[in-house]
Amino acid sequence: MISDHKWNLLTDLKEILSLFAEVTTELGGSKYVTNSLRIRMLIEIINTLTTNPSENYTNNDEQEDAFEDEGNFNISKPVLTFGLLDEIKSKLYANLNKYYPTITTDALISSILDPRFKSLDFAPDEQKIKIEQYLYELFEKEKGGQKETSNNSHISSGSGLSINKLVLNTMKDKEADYQIFTSNYMA
Structure with a gap:
């Protein structure tokens, strides 16, 4: 029993x-x-x-x-x-x-x-802080890689605007978007 x-x-x-x-x-x-x-x-x-x-x-x-x-x-x-x-x-x-x-x-x-x-x-609070910092570092690294790639490119479009200018303008927009994204997303 x-x-x-x-x-x-x-x-x-x-x-x-x-x-x-x-x-x-x-x-x-x-x-x-x-x-x-x-x-x-x-x-x-x-x-x-x-x-x-x-x-x-x-x-x-x-x-x-x-x-x-x-x-x-x-x-x-x-x-x-x-x-x-x-x-x-x-x-x-x-x-x-x-x-x-x-x-x-x-x-x-x-x-x-x-x-x-x-x-x-x-997750523990210290892990949250680490992951947010790591995500930001990844973004910065990717952003730096895109700048390097855009500086090495000398192809221009038919309209007279260089690809470099287009990429840099896009990156500036993306950086502003990222700042808004991270502040809103992490909230």
């Missing part, structure tokens, strides 16, 4: 594992963009698994791999369930941390460019 405590444990495990199932199903979609969802869902799983964040961060290297074979188990022998849920969550967290050790700025680019997640409400 299964005790109430064990039923509660199974219910809690079902909730945790169903989150993995939902994320797997959602990220397995092929008719919609999933890359911008990836980091948001990973953070959601990590937050669900984290019982005590400082404890999980310090024990990462000490955790064994949950997928390693630990030998034969005697299924007729009772299992001590006290603390088992926290142990399972800790092992799942350690393995997630093993495969996804840090959330990089590059990984968040798709999320910030997706209108659904542009606020990055799931």
Whole structure:
């Protein structure tokens, strides 16, 4: 006979594992963009698994791999369930941390460019600042590359306006548009 405590444990495990199932199903979609969802869902799983964040961060290297074979188990022998849920969550967290050790700025680019997640409400504040700075740096780098390309081009159009002037005027317009875009988009 299964005790109430064990039923509660199974219910809690079902909730945790169903989150993995939902994320797997959602990220397995092929008719919609999933890359911008990836980091948001990973953070959601990590937050669900984290019982005590400082404890999980310090024990990462000490955790064994949950997928390693630990030998034969005697299924007729009772299992001590006290603390088992926290142990399972800790092992799942350690393995997630093993495969996804840090959330990089590059990984968040798709999320910030997706209108659904542009606020990055799931990311820490320092990560939000880094991604906004990184996006601005990418824009500046691209803008510099376009200026260099436009300066090397000496083709002129039939109307007498050079391509360089057209590109530079377009870039000035784009820069003004970008300033408006970033201030409105990030708001």
